[in-house]
Amino acid sequence: MKKKIALLPGDGIGPEVVNEAVKCLDAIASRFGHDFEYIEAPVGAIAIDQTGNPLPESTLEVCREADAILFGSIGDPKYDDDPTAKVRPEQGLLRLRKEMQLYTNIRPVEAYPELIDQSPLKNDRIAGTDFVIYRELTGGIYFGEKWLSEDQESASDLCLYTADEIRRIGHLAFQAAEKRRKKLTLVDKANVLESSRLWRRTITELGKAYPDVQLDFLFVDNAAMQIVLNPSQFDVVLTENMFGDILSDEGSVIAGSIGLLASASVGDSTALFEPIHGSFPQAKGLNIANPVASILSAAMLLDHFNMTEEALVLRQAVSQSLKQGVVTSDLKSGSPFGTSEVGDFIADFAGDDSASDKLNDENIGLGKSTII
Numbered sequence: 001m002k003k004k005i006a007l008l009p010g011d012g013i014g015p016e017v018v019n020e021a022v023k024c025l026d027a028i029a030s031r032f033g034h035d036f037e038y039i040e041a042p043v044g045a046i047a048i049d050q051t052g053n054p055l056p057e058s059t060l061e062v063c064r065e066a067d068a069i070l071f072g073s074i075g076d077p078k079y080d081d082d083p084t085a086k087v088r089p090e091q092g093l094l095r096l097r098k099e100m101q102l103y104t105n106i107r108p109v110e111a112y113p114e115l116i117d118q119s120p121l122k123n124d125r126i127a128g129t130d131f132v133i134y135r136e137l138t139g140g141i142y143f144g145e146k147w148l149s150e151d152q153e154s155a156s157d158l159c160l161y162t163a164d165e166i167r168r169i170g171h172l173a174f175q176a177a178e179k180r181r182k183k184l185t186l187v188d189k190a191n192v193l194e195s196s197r198l199w200r201r202t203i204t205e206l207g208k209a210y211p212d213v214q215l216d217f218l219f220v221d222n223a224a225m226q227i228v229l230n231p232s233q234f235d236v237v238l239t240e241n242m243f244g245d246i247l248s249d250e251g252s253v254i255a256g257s258i259g260l261l262a263s264a265s266v267g268d269s270t271a272l273f274e275p276i277h278g279s280f281p282q283a284k285g286l287n288i289a290n291p292v293a294s295i296l297s298a299a300m301l302l303d304h305f306n307m308t309e310e311a312l313v314l315r316q317a318v319s320q321s322l323k324q325g326v327v328t329s330d331l332k333s334g335s336p337f338g339t340s341e342v343g344d345f346i347a348d349f350a351g352d353d354s355a356s357d358k359l360n361d362e363n364i365g366l367g368k369s370t371i372i
């Protein structure tokens with residue numbers, strides 16, 4: 001199959017981890033006879049340096065014309081350390097999500113059996129954890145009206161949601177729950193926020209069309225605690241933009257590292273696949289970043305292309321790297337393996353039909369049980 005993939009490596013470790021994901025996609029393409037064409041375009045700080053714009057029109061055009069977007073990460077300390085900067089790398093990602101109407105961000109969170117002993121959390125608490133966060137991605141406080149007073153003594157970010165915005169992600173989250181363990185937890189702050197009460201009313205109403213799905217509600221402060229205390233209670237977690245951002249980083253502690261968590265952003269046009277982590281600027285160029293989140297994002301991209309077997313093979317290869325300890329130092333202190341060695345191992349395994357054909361398909365979760 002011929003597919004056009006927009007590559008937006010971005011800043012910091014973005015180019016390094018995307019490079020490993022592309023290695024893996026190439027291995028899959030040659031094994032299964034696909035033709036993946038990559039079109040690279042700048043975004044974030046590098047795009048500001050080149051054009052003054054964190055999301056140049058030409059990049060947006062490349063994304064619109066692609067069958068999928070593989071995104072690295074954006075962000076640079078020179079902007080993080082300057083609160084007065086008018087143009088910021090993050091605006092490139094936010095505008096891309098908005099322009100492409102990528103209103104649903106899907107972030108699977110799992111306790112991997114291969115890594116469970118290394119988790120900072122107690123094994124018996126996290127064993128069997130397998131949930132997916134459906135994070136609203138184009139509304140809420142991120143996109144509401146912003147202002148800073150002239151004397152710079154007060155500032156505001158408006159959190160605005162419409163029922164339609166809630167319904168469209170709500171449908172996707174209920175459909176995911178129907179295909180999984182039929183439980184949906186809406187996380188909000190309805191005891192305080194009017195926008196959260198709108199979420200509760202709208203999702204409760206929507207739930208009537210999904211009678212097989214058990215709908216629960218949890219305040220976000222309690223949810224933050226439950227995610228580390230008793231994460232296996234969750235199946236699909238539906239939440240607004242900022243709560244989803246925060247809870248997914250927290251969820252990565254269950255997996256063992258934020259360098260493992262992938263995501264898919266879907267909506268009305270070309271879907272985008274990206275790790276949940278940022279540009280980890282301290283690691284740039286050091287060959288120490290974990291490429292697995294980016295590689296598992298590529299597996300979600302394969303699922304999106306309906307290349308189910310290909311996605312499974314790639315996840316099996318990741319699983320082998322974890323089993324055999326071919327991991328970066330975030331997972332095993334002092335590990336001799338860097339970003340590119342881990343990527344090579346996974347790509348070689350995924351591309352070798354004699355190796356991965358022998359494996360049992362069972363228990364390969366790694367973000368699989370999700371509709372995208």
Ligand SMILES: NC(=O)c1ccc[n+]([C@@H]2O[C@H](COP(=O)([O-])OP(=O)(O)OC[C@H]3O[C@@H](n4cnc5c(N)ncnc54)[C@H](O)[C@@H]3O)[C@@H](O)[C@H]2O)c1
Binds near residue numbers: 013074077080291293
């Ligand atoms: N989607 C994105 O592009 C995205 C997401 C989050 C943050 N950011 C940006 O990234 C920059 C840095 O932000 P931050 O330090 O808060 O978050 P970060 O996710 O970049 O890093 C936080 C910590 O997570 C760990 N980590 C992250 N990625 C890893 C990987 N692949 N392998 C191993 N360990 C990894 C490191 O210990 C790191 O110190 C900022 O400019 C921020 O705005 C971008």
Ligand SMILES: CC(C)[C@H](C(=O)O)[C@@H](O)C(=O)O
Binds near residue numbers: 075090245278
């Ligand atoms: C960089 C930032 C705008 C982004 C977000 O908050 O959505 C990041 O934290 C993420 O999780 O993708």
Ligand SMILES: [Mg+2]
Binds near residue numbers: 245246249276
């Ligand atoms: Mg985040």
